[in-house]
Amino acid sequence: MAFLAKGRLLVAVGAAVIGLLTGAAQAASCGKSAAGFDAWKTEFAQEARAEGVGSRGLSALAGAHYATGTIKADRAIHKAFSGSVESFMKRRGAASIISKGRSLKKSNAALFNKIERDYGVSPGVLLAIWGMETGFGSYMGNQNTVSAILTLAYDCRRPGFFTPHAIAALKLVDSGALSASTVGAMHGEIGHTQFLPGNVLKYGVGSKNLRDRGTALASTANFLRAHGWRRGVGAEGNMGAIAGWNSASVYQQAIARIATAIDGD
Numbered sequence: 001m002a003f004l005a006k007g008r009l010l011v012a013v014g015a016a017v018i019g020l021l022t023g024a025a026q027a028a029s030c031g032k033s034a035a036g037f038d039a040w041k042t043e044f045a046q047e048a049r050a051e052g053v054g055s056r057g058l059s060a061l062a063g064a065h066y067a068t069g070t071i072k073a074d075r076a077i078h079k080a081f082s083g084s085v086e087s088f089m090k091r092r093g094a095a096s097i098i099s100k101g102r103s104l105k106k107s108n109a110a111l112f113n114k115i116e117r118d119y120g121v122s123p124g125v126l127l128a129i130w131g132m133e134t135g136f137g138s139y140m141g142n143q144n145t146v147s148a149i150l151t152l153a154y155d156c157r158r159p160g161f162f163t164p165h166a167i168a169a170l171k172l173v174d175s176g177a178l179s180a181s182t183v184g185a186m187h188g189e190i191g192h193t194q195f196l197p198g199n200v201l202k203y204g205v206g207s208k209n210l211r212d213r214g215t216a217l218a219s220t221a222n223f224l225r226a227h228g229w230r231r232g233v234g235a236e237g238n239m240g241a242i243a244g245w246n247s248a249s250v251y252q253q254a255i256a257r258i259a260t261a262i263d264g265d
Helices: 013-029 033-049 054-061 068-075 085-091 092-106 109-119 123-134 145-155 157-177 197-203 213-226 241-243 250-261
Strands: none
Touching: 033 054, 033 157, 033 197, 054 145, 054 157, 068 145, 085 250, 092 109, 092 123, 092 250, 109 123, 109 213, 123 213, 123 250, 145 157, 157 197, 197 213, 213 241, 241 250
16 A cells, blocks of 8 residues: 555656646546546546557556445545554564565575665665565455556546556556556555556566566665665665655654664564
């Protein structure tokens, strides 16, 4: 559930692009139930086409369904980041993440050493995020990604936030990095470390296939570097970059503590 701030894909994008995508959200009327979703898709298709989405993306849009489970999850999201750091870490299995993270750091030393050489990001924070987000890839979600992100772009709660991600998801379908049947987390996050589509488009490296472990971890390091990660000072010296990943304070503190424990082994 790192979507709170992973969606800041437009921070470094030109203001003109932000204005265009915000305009797209305004042009296609939002809704609060499944009743208007099909009509909205027809409107949104015009905006998507104007943003450069091609035939494969438009086909995925046409086939998307209103994701009721995504709406339920979105309405309850505040509960996931409630309470103290200690209670949050206990709920999310921090002790197990640290233990397995240390083991994976050793067994995948070549991969993590290469990522650190290339991006300057230490293994601990990558393992902390990987463990926190998907249990090291053991569960990456079962919600249809295109349907989830389009439902959130349609929903009246935060269309301005999710519309750029919806456009990005359709472009990723065009490129083959996603398909109309790709599944992920409830808010449309994808892969081992749970990127929103816009961040896959902007920070994904190589094939941008974040269901591949190495690609996901390198992409996560690329994201953190782009958000100000400083080489050699560890997670607790890089809270700003971690805040770029997720805006919830308890999440940031938990990741820093877990990362420090893993790197200190």
